[in-house]
Amino acid sequence: MAINISNAKNRDAIVALEAVRQKRDIRYIDENHNMVLNRRLLKTDVAHDLATLTKKDGDLEKLGKKLVEDDPEIDIEHFGMFLGETSRVYVSENGIVHSVEEFEVIYNPDGSVRERRPRKKEMQNINNDAPLKWTGKFIKKKEAVKKFVFATKKQLIHINGLTYDFLYEMAKELHEKDSLMLLRGGEKGNQPLILHRGGKPYNAFLEGRVDGDAYCLILHLSNMELKKPKKVEED
């Protein structure tokens, strides 16, 4: 994906933002040393589940007798078939919903309801006309790791010679400061980052490392602090 970012001199550029793959690669082979693969199968569908069958037969007792005599819960033609591309849909008692209304219910840590409001899907703000702001707000790495949990990481990569110089200088400055820098989005440069429409907002911190003429510029995404929950303190 693309990310529009500015540097300390307020110069901006669109560069590549790439996922950082975990260093795992385990495969499985069978007794003949051939690779195996996983496929998703249909086990049962809504038309053959307990709620639907009970509704058809009126009550559980009638359904129970039917289950002994026959196999109403199995569709011999379809169960066990491989599933291809599927989609997620909303379903109500009237069938598939084409015009759905969504609400967000916000719960406190103790489970009580704090607020209920119509759901708003925020747009992504990493590749807009307003580039992500170089806030100049630094935090030493050794302090940051004890305050925040960095759940996700992305890597910024240049797309041509100009953006190589642009990103290399950023990485060098951050490397020399041994610090992470808070990155903000939005017109005013004060919003957390949202990578996709409807995605979760994250506090984003930029880290830079250099090794000769090579650089590594990492976007650390955090939505959690490293702290003890209140309930544990009270207990």
Next chain:
Amino acid sequence: MARALVLSLDGNEFPVQMQKIDREKLYGNVEIEAFDEAGNKAFLQILDVDGKTLIDTGGTSLATLDEDGNSVDRKKLTPITSDGEEVQSVPSSFSAPNILYEATIDEYLSHSVKSVYLLTPPEGSNFDLLEDVLSGDAIYKFDFSYRGGLEYDTAFLAGNEKNIFMIIGVNTNMQFVKLNQSGVLEPVEEQEISGEEIEFDLF
């Protein structure tokens, strides 16, 4: 009481209890409620590509198949790396004391976090020495596997305000890049849209 994890530092052993920490415990959580046009509650289900088969939670399963399409017993499979080397299983970290090694900050930042635990001493004991060591800038690590399995994650220990946290992470594939290793921006795909896809109620 849950089984204690035993940590070992400079010859001293510290049994600890683990308590998982997540966003829900710290900040609460958000649930989505959905309704149809008539105000009836709606729930997410899976729709198959045929456009009519609806599948609820638990309605699918994963099958492992050989190259002929026959179902294979997973117990008869052998795990290998991408180099073709057989993977040896690792024991659970609860089976023996885990020696702590000092880690660098960069090493920690190269890991993606899977889970976070708050560590506490079992009733009647304390780990003041461990708290003192971790109250400074140092971070420690050890190889961690909860139940035993194919490979270890890395557990990092970090302390703040007299609390000790264990952060489980997986090493990522971050690489230094040079001038000739540029990335590619995904091209914007042109697509035809219908008038119904454009929202006007924003105005």
